[in-house]
Amino acid sequence: xxxxxxxxxxxxxxxxxxxxxxxxxxxxxxxxxxxxxxxxxxxxxxxxxxxxxxxxxxxxxxxxxxxxxxxxxxxxxxxxxxxxxxxxxxxxxxxxxxxxxxxxxxxxxxxxxxxxxxxxxxxxxxxxxxxxxxxxxxxxxxxxxxxxxxxxxxxxxxxxxxxxxxxxxxxxxxxxxxxxxxxxxxxxxxxxxxxxxxxxxxxxxxxxxxxxxxxxxxxxxxxxxxxxxxxxxxxxxxxxxxxxxxxxxxxxxxxxxxxxxxxxxxxxxxxxxxxxxxxxxxxxxxxxxxxxxxxx
Numbered sequence: 001x002x003x004x005x006x007x008x009x010x011x012x013x014x015x016x017x018x019x020x021x022x023x024x025x026x027x028x029x030x031x032x033x034x035x036x037x038x039x040x041x042x043x044x045x046x047x048x049x050x051x052x053x054x055x056x057x058x059x060x061x062x063x064x065x066x067x068x069x070x071x072x073x074x075x076x077x078x079x080x081x082x083x084x085x086x087x088x089x090x091x092x093x094x095x096x097x098x099x100x101x102x103x104x105x106x107x108x109x110x111x112x113x114x115x116x117x118x119x120x121x122x123x124x125x126x127x128x129x130x131x132x133x134x135x136x137x138x139x140x141x142x143x144x145x146x147x148x149x150x151x152x153x154x155x156x157x158x159x160x161x162x163x164x165x166x167x168x169x170x171x172x173x174x175x176x177x178x179x180x181x182x183x184x185x186x187x188x189x190x191x192x193x194x195x196x197x198x199x200x201x202x203x204x205x206x207x208x209x210x211x212x213x214x215x216x217x218x219x220x221x222x223x224x225x226x227x228x229x230x231x232x233x234x235x236x237x238x239x240x241x242x243x244x245x246x247x248x249x250x251x252x253x254x255x256x257x258x259x260x261x262x263x264x265x266x267x268x269x270x271x272x273x274x275x276x277x278x279x280x281x282x283x284x285x286x287x288x289x290x291x292x293x294x295x296x
């Protein structure tokens with residue numbers, strides 16, 4: 001896939017859930033069908049595999065490689081495939097990066113090391129070491145609400161000088177910090193919170209890596225294109241229309257509701273793995289209402 005330096009992975013990517021079979025095993029055939037649906041029907045420019053939304057904490061290294069291989073073979077000629085490789089262990093992250101590159105990934109998503117809460121100097125070294133492990137472009141994933149550690153503005157500015165680090169999945173919720181980095185670097189910023197897509201565009205963001213975009217990638221892309229073409233009123237209209245699903249998909253953990261929603265649409269991708277649990281009838285009822293309110 002050719003890359004635009006301003007938006008290296010396109011405008012709209014979905015953090016794809018990982019399908020499992022009836023016995024909890026990785027279901028590659030369904031993963032291929034889901035990837036084709038997301039790219040060919042929903043119009044995603046790319047897919048992120050093996051992220052938190054893909055239940056990466058519960059999948060083995062071999063399952064991660066097999067998933068990337070299968071999805072690249074299925075849609076890699078028409079969509080950017082980004083593999084999540086971040087862990088709280090630099091050595092393991094390097095291994096996953098090398099494995100993803102071998103499996104054919106087009107880019108890497110590298111989350112801040114979680115739980116151990118390293119200092120900023122440790123983050124710089126961690127990200128550099130993993131980015132140096134392959135020649136693939138890297139997106140940093142800044143989500144302190146889950147990892148416990150934010151990537152500071154100063155650290156972002158430092159890391160922006162690394163040739164392989166091309167962008168950020170921004171779920172920090174600090175638009176002042178994001179705006180400062182956007183003003184001082186060429187990093188491509190993707191919203192990591194679906195509802196932040198339009199606000200981040202106003203600061204110079206390029207798109208979104210979404211969860212609700214399992215269902216609304218096409219209108220989300222239309223929102224981004226409207227904003228880029230100067231039709232702010234239309235972008236605002238689409239934002240308001242889609243807000244019920246942008247936020248509703250997180251009434252409980254997003255993966256749970258995505259899998260429930262796909263099942264409602266006739267694409268059964270199986271259950272979640274513990275410690276996640278499947279959606280309740282009450283949660284599914286709310287999901288139906290949120291989809292309907294968003295015109296979906």
